[in-house]
Amino acid sequence: MRVIIQRVKESKVFVDGVQISDINAGLLIYLGISHDDTEEDLHYMVKKIINLRIFPNEDGKMDKSILSQSNLELLVISQFTLFGSCKKGNRPSFASAALPEKAKLLYESFIQECKKNILSVKTGVFGADMKIHSINDGPVTFYMDSKEKI
Template structure:
């Protein structure tokens, strides 16, 4: 499972011109489900993300607080393209992306688990979404559950 985690001042996602998820200060999470991912990947990823100390508490800007510590929110958006492979040719291959029915179940389980720790909003799985991100810093991390 791959997550692009961005510290944001605000973020929202629209589907068909309507806002379906919106947060203030917190984390924007783009989530890609890869073939072979399991609930263990979810638990490792959620634990890392909610405890990641990437928010500042002092004027020096030292990152010492997690999204939980600041009572922040998260916006989780499915993004199968994170499983894309661009090594050959010019057109990405998505053979590493999990099948949609399995990916949706794991995406929904990720949301269920992270919601136990922080207020969570979402996009709509497999929809054509427009994402607005006001990145703070910018601070962005790419986290692969296989590396945890």
């Protein structure tokens, strides 16, 4: 499981020109699911994301997690292209990405797990062609892969 985590001032999701979701300050999560991801990967990622101390404290140092501030929101977007490989040729291969049926189940489980901890969790539409507008904060952006945990 791979994620891109972006600290944002706001973010909006559009499908077919219609805004379907938005958040104010919080985290924008792009979630990629591979064919060999499990519930263990999901739980690891959610725990890591919600506990990352990437929000500023009173002194401006990154020292607060999304859990420590009730006014922050989470926006989760399915992003199978995080498992695209550009090693051979010029056309990306998505052989490592989970099939849509499995990916959708883990995506929905990921969202439910986030909702157990975060008051405001919003989403895109799984499998849809979306337009994402965001105002990055910092910018603060991180990449994580559940298979790279120590």
